Amino acid sequence: MSFVDKAKNKVEETLGKGKVAAGEATDDKDLKRDGQADQGKANVKQAGEHVKDAVRKP
Template structure:
């Protein structure tokens, strides 16, 4: 996973946490749910990138890199 992808995913996660907190404190259920959705999306992207990294590491190990 590139540094830029990691930064984008982390930014999306933090933005989601902020939305959720603001939605919770203002009793805005839609904003809270949107924040939770953003966090879930970021987590899914991070998991996918981690799988790619693991596959690349295995491939490189077999190639002797």
């Protein structure tokens, strides 16, 4: 299940990057901010997955 969660987090991060790029291209500060927030959430979730992996390894 951890692989699926990591993949979902990566997709969320990539979508956030897309929002940031679109916000920069259109000078839409709200869209850029939303993309940055999405990236931040994905990074926090990914860090949690890394912690889980570290705990699972003997």
